[in-house]
Amino acid sequence: MSFSIYDFTAFNQAIDKALFDNCSPFWATVWELTIIGLVFLIAYALMGLFLVYAERKVCAFIQNRVGPNRVGPYGFFQTIADFIKLMLKELITIKNADKVLFNIAPFIVIIVNFMAIAAIPFAKGLHAIDFDIGVLYVVAVSSLSVVGVLLAGWSSNSKFSLIGAMRSGAQIVSYELSVSLSLITMIILAGTMQFSAIVEGQANGWFIFKGHIPAVIAFVVYLIASTAEINRGPFDLAEAESELTAGFHTEYSGIKFAFFYLSEYMNMFIVASIAATLFLGGWMPFHIGGWTGFNNVMDFIPPIVWYIGKTFFLIWVIMLFKWTFPRLRIDQLLTLEWKYLLPINLVNILIMAFIVLMGWHF
Secondary structure (H helix, E strand, C coil), rough: CCCCCCCCCHCCCCCCCCHHCCCCCHHHHHHHHHHHHHHHHHHHHHHHHHHHHHHHHHHHHHHCCCCCCCCHHHHHHHHHHHHHHHHHHHCCCCCCCCCHHHHHHHHHHHHHHHHCCCCCCCCCCCCCCCCCCHHHHHHHHHCEEEEEEHHHHCCCHHHHHHHHHHHHHHHHHHHHHHHHHHHHHHHHHHCCCHHHHHHHHCCCCCCCHHHHHHHHHHHHHHHHHHHCCCCCCCHHHHHHHHHHHHHHHHHCCCCHHHHHHHHHHHHHHHHHHHHHHHCCCCCCCCCCCCCCHHHHHHHCCCCCHHHHHHHHHHHHHHHHHHHHHHCHHHHHHHHHHHHHHHHHHHHHHHHHHHHHCCCCCC
16 A cells, blocks of 8 residues: 555554454554554654744844754754753652642643644644544633643642632633634634534635635634733743742642643644644645646645644744733733723624625635
8 A cells, every 4th residue: 555645544544454454453442542642742742842942042033142052953952951851850849738739730731732632633634533523622621721720829839829820720711712712713614613624625725815804813813812821921921930930830840840841832832733724724735726837836745744834833923922022911911801802703703604604705
């Protein structure tokens, strides 16, 4: 069977057939789950380490510095060295902390990341789970991360951690509304919540172009709201170093602190992936109607390259937010959501529904 970098369906089917031909159905399923789990673990670790390195370089560029330049070429292995250091650090026991909840909290945020990533289509045929309610599933599981954050802040028995957790809880719950409403706007245009069907629906044009002005408004609101939801600057009130030291994970050390640190970057990857999938066509190439030659050239670029390119462009934009704009006050942050983004979103949904009803979209 021939495999193609343009469609991984045949590759996945070959592995599935080989396992079921050589094992019982039970063990074949166990092996498949194990392989998928290991692939996600390795990809999660590598992606997190790369994003930490990338942000250091982006930050250095904006501040006219060099950034990491000691460990490895261009400091490429600096984040690996830092990760090894964190792995070897002592796990400090907090005397009056709720030990069970204190230890569970970092794992909750990591598990939520894995559950969300599982539904994202990385390329044609490269999809762990293809739910027919994929968008609803991702919104539902990603909202569970606030549980880990609140547990971390409360169980630490520290006023700094508790204030950071309460700020983060209010922020996530507030901005989750705008994120969800932006996604609903695109679901109305797509007519489905299944990620693979949403991507297929953009074969002749990405939704950000097909959906007229409401799609552009939904995209901008999604970027702002999702940046706030994952506690990235300038919305990082939960981790305001000058006020709360490190916020809800102040009392954590070693590998547990690394979990929270890694989770922030993977959250950024997840929100960028969802934006790339719903607004920018996911792994679909860029096509212009009537330009056959141009479209054929675009088709030569593998789908996974399109997906990675779009996702990392959006990650770069989110990184620019942090290192360009000053941090908002907590009242400004909540005012932005409740007085501006939420009303804009509600009106935008009505406009998009009217455009789809009238058939005015491309």
